[in-house]
Amino acid sequence: xxxxxxxxxxxxxxxxxxxxxxxxxxxxxxxxxxxxxxxxxxxxxxxxxxxxxxxxxxxxxxxxxxxxxxxxxxxxxxxxxxxxxxxxxxxxxxxxxxxxxxxxxxxxxxxxxxxxxxxxxxxxxxxxxxxxxxxxxxxxxxxxxxxxxxxxxxxxxxxxxxxxxxxxxxxxxxxxxxxxxxxxxxxxxxxxxxxxxxxxxxxxxxxxxxxxxxxxxxxxxxxxxxxxxxxxxxxxxxxxxxxxxxxxxxxxxxxxxxxxxxxxxx
Amino acid sequence: xxxxxxxxxxxxxxxxxxxxxxxxxxxxxxxxxxxxxxxxxxxxxxxxxxxxxxxxxxxxxxxxxxxxxxxxxxxxxxxxxxxxxxxxxxxxxxxxxxxxxxxxxxxxxxxxxxxxxxxxxxxxxxxxxxxxxxxxxxxxxxxxxxxxxxxxxxxxxxxxxxxxxxxxxxxxxxxxxxxxxxxxxxxxxxxxxxxxxxxxxxxxxxxxxxxxxxxxxxxxxxxxxxxxxxxxxxxxxxxxxxxxxxxxxxxxxxxxxxxxxxxxxxxx
Numbered sequence: 098x099x100x101x102x103x104x105x106x107x108x109x110x111x112x113x114x115x116x117x118x119x120x121x122x123x124x125x126x127x128x129x130x131x132x133x134x135x136x137x138x139x140x141x142x143x144x145x146x147x148x149x150x151x152x153x154x155x156x157x158x159x160x161x162x163x164x165x166x167x168x169x170x171x172x173x174x175x176x177x178x179x180x181x182x183x184x185x186x187x188x189x190x191x192x193x194x195x196x197x198x199x200x201x202x203x204x205x206x207x208x209x210x211x212x213x214x215x216x217x218x219x220x221x222x223x224x225x226x227x228x229x230x231x232x233x234x235x236x237x238x239x240x241x242x243x244x245x246x247x248x249x250x251x252x253x254x255x256x257x258x259x260x261x262x263x264x265x266x267x268x269x270x271x272x273x274x275x276x277x278x279x280x281x282x283x284x285x286x287x288x289x290x291x292x293x294x295x296x297x298x299x300x301x302x303x304x305x306x307x308x309x310x311x312x313x314x315x316x317x318x319x320x321x322x323x324x325x326x327x328x329x330x331x332x333x334x335x336x337x338x339x340x341x342x343x344x345x346x347x348x349x350x351x352x353x354x355x356x357x358x359x360x361x362x363x
Numbered sequence: 364x365x366x367x368x369x370x371x372x373x374x375x376x377x378x379x380x381x382x383x384x385x386x387x388x389x390x391x392x393x394x395x396x397x398x399x400x401x402x403x404x405x406x407x408x409x410x411x412x413x414x415x416x417x418x419x420x421x422x423x424x425x426x427x428x429x430x431x432x433x434x435x436x437x438x439x440x441x442x443x444x445x446x447x448x449x450x451x452x453x454x455x456x457x458x459x460x461x462x463x464x465x466x467x468x469x470x471x472x473x474x475x476x477x478x479x480x481x482x483x484x485x486x487x488x489x490x491x492x493x494x495x496x497x498x499x500x501x502x503x504x505x506x507x508x509x510x511x512x513x514x515x516x517x518x519x520x521x522x523x524x525x526x527x528x529x530x531x532x533x534x535x536x537x538x539x540x541x542x543x544x545x546x547x548x549x550x551x552x553x554x555x556x557x558x559x560x561x562x563x564x565x566x567x568x569x570x571x572x573x574x575x576x577x578x579x580x581x582x583x584x585x586x587x588x589x590x591x592x593x594x595x596x597x598x599x600x601x602x603x604x605x606x607x608x609x610x611x612x613x614x615x616x617x618x619x620x621x622x623x624x625x626x627x628x629x630x631x
Contacts (some may be wrong), residue, residue: 151504177506191501193493205505208512253505 098187101128104261104293105150110159112145119145121317123159129260132287132294134304137314138339138348143297144315147265150295151183152176181209184254184262184292188269192238193251193278197233198225202253209257224252227289228282245274248282255286261283262286262298268303282305301340305329313339391510391591392584395518398511413516421482421517422524426531432477433532436469437461437539445548454548458558461540466567470533472619473577478525479611483586486517487607490590491600499591509591518583525579526572535569568627577622578615585611 103126110123117144127133135143148154149161152168159166163179171179182228192201202221213222221234228248233241241249247267254262267283268276280303287294298304304311304325311328313320313336321328321336331337338346402408444460490513493499504507537559544550550558588606593599625631 153500153503177508178507180504183504185501186506187497187501191497191498193498193501194496195489204507208505208507257505 101130104129104164105128105295106162107150108160109145109160110146110149110161111157112142112149112154113157118317120149120156123317123319125312125319125322127293127295128310129293130291131309131321132283132296132307134296134298134302134308134311135314136297136299136301136339138299140302141314142317143299144265147263147295147297151185151263165279181205181257182260184257184259186250186254186262186264186267187249190250190264192241192246193250194238197234198230198236198238198241198249201238201249202256204253205257220256222254224256225249227255227286228252229278244271244278245270247271247275247279248303251279251282251286255290255292258290259292261293261295264294264298266298266300267296268298269302273302275302276300277306283307290323301342304340315339386551387592388584388588389532389554391588394455394510395514395584395587398508398515398565399519402511402515407511409515409519410512414520417516417520418524419600421478422527425481425524425528428477428534429474429532432473433465433470433536434539434594436473437465437536437541438543439539439601440464440469440536441540441543442547445543452508454544455550455554455558457540457544457548458550458555459562461544462537462559462563463537463567466533466571468571468623470536471529471571471574472615474529474532475525475575475582475615476612478521479578479582479615480608482521483582483611484501484604484608486583486586488591488600490514490587491603492527492592494593495596514583514587516538517587518580521579521583522576525582526575528573529575533568566631570622570631574619574622576578577589579589579620581618585614588614 105125105127107123108121111118112120112251123146135146137143145154149156149168152161152171160170166175166179168176168179191202192198196204199218199221202224205218206217206220210217225231225233225323228251230248230252231246231275233249238246238249251262267279271279283294283296284307285301286292290348294307296303296307308325310322310324313328313331313333315335321331321333323331328336328340333348338348398407399409441461445454445457448454448456448460450527490499493513499509499513502512541552541555541559544555545552586607589603589610593603
């Protein structure tokens, strides 16, 4: 692979909730412009990892670098400056249900810029068009279908022209066709807007459709990092069991459930 | 022996937990109050549209329920005091008793309790469900401070609207008393109004209104705190809402006692 500029680097990241280790020494580099997928079984710590990347959680030890800035050492105000360069698409879309579609997408623009309302309205239309939505500006978010909510969430994530967009389970709860549409959209956006995409998912179809590189997480550790082909041909039995979805294998299901239960209770 | 140790352990845990809650509550409250004031100076004033929207919801739409509660309280108060005062042939003083006790005490407290039930619960339910559906987190990721964006307009609107509602409550309570006085006790209408106002000092009204400011702060801050601390889906939202109303009720009554004591001993 050509030497690329690092957008985010994670160094020896540890996090525990109570006496349960969720992240156990994560080291990863995410390059600018690539689509990086973090996959792993439920409860392996991938959502927790994502929350560290956006600065929502502070690590017990270790660092997350955005450029040359250590996120855990920044004040709330400095963190907010960095967050303006982030976009995040949530698993549940997390649209504000008291606002219309237009107000949702324009919210970061209204809060952080002094643009004229007419210009904001044009930007909103453009962003919605980018995710393939037209004429929905005045709908309330409660009237939207799951796929539409995801797309409005995406439009909101790219409203401020971010450098990096984080996707938390972008295809969870969607039908296969809509999943493919969202995957296509992720690729499309990263190509058109030249953004770095970090995707957390356990949808294997999605992983092999969109990823430039994949990291497999298991029990708070990175098992393997590589291109989709490298992952497919991995010799690691846990990786093989996971991508093939087999019940029998080194990844104990009992252990997995125990782990995911603790994540629910946290 | 073991039981005694256990008791000490429980008391310790209890104290620790409630101290944490208290510290967190004070921290959130000071952050909200900080943004109410600092917003103007830091060029991030409160969203006016948002405040007006909240004022309509909290104020204008609560007039009905405040009217009913205080009106009937006024009626009951007049009948009960007439029952006592008639023994001394002093039923005319029903008027001043009703007006003073409403303005000083019952108006602010009853209005606050009604609003705690209606608005405090709504604040907690709204923020709580936003918390459990990741909406609060979404705001934070967009670098929008949820305290400034969500909570400040709520506190500000309630601080404006609760005293207004209290004035309406005072009036409607006195109106209830007036109806009993004029139609049941056969007091002359003009005389009733005159007696109502004769013993009513300006300080009776402003001590009452000053209480309602404190109550408004209690309702909004407790509502926001319980909302932001919500955990665990729909059940969690339900529990937080209940807790919000219960805690507001208790704090309103306690604050009322403290403030009344303060006014009483300082002869206000």
